[in-house]
Amino acid sequence: MQIFEGLLGALEAFRDHRLPELFCGMDRASGVLARYPVACSPQAWAAAAPYLLVQSVLGITVEAPERRLLVRDPCLPRGINQITIEGLRVGPARVSLRVEREGARVHVDVIDVTGGELRTSIELT
Numbered sequence: 001m002q003i004f005e006g007l008l009g010a011l012e013a014f015r016d017h018r019l020p021e022l023f024c025g026m027d028r029a030s031g032v033l034a035r036y037p038v039a040c041s042p043q044a045w046a047a048a049a050p051y052l053l054v055q056s057v058l059g060i061t062v063e064a065p066e067r068r069l070l071v072r073d074p075c076l077p078r079g080i081n082q083i084t085i086e087g088l089r090v091g092p093a094r095v096s097l098r099v100e101r102e103g104a105r106v107h108v109d110v111i112d113v114t115g116g117e118l119r120t121s122i123e124l125t
Helices: 002-011 044-058
Strands: 021-025 033-035 060-063 068-072 082-090 093-102 106-114 119-123
Touching: 002 044, 060 082, 068 082, 068 093, 106 119
Parallel strands: 068 119
Antiparallel strands: 021 033, 060 068, 082 093, 093 106
């Protein structure tokens, strides 16, 4: 979560919120974020990182051949109280989810499933 929140903070410093392949930051109190002039921006793997981090903090596992979606112990970063994911592909099916903070807990609702049968498991501890 700390890495995810740090990257969200860094996004604010870059034009069009595009993560470059390389940057350096000092402590948050100084507010200094050093850009490297030769770093590519956007960079494909850097652009994909926030999506993979969302998958990680929400605890999403997709098992496409089995048409199964598992959400285990989702968390939301500070300052984000709701995330809606629309059209997540799981095999031939597409699913839309809403993840929402309610007090100290995070809830997951399956909003819609299209394109075929899908087994969803949501595990909260």
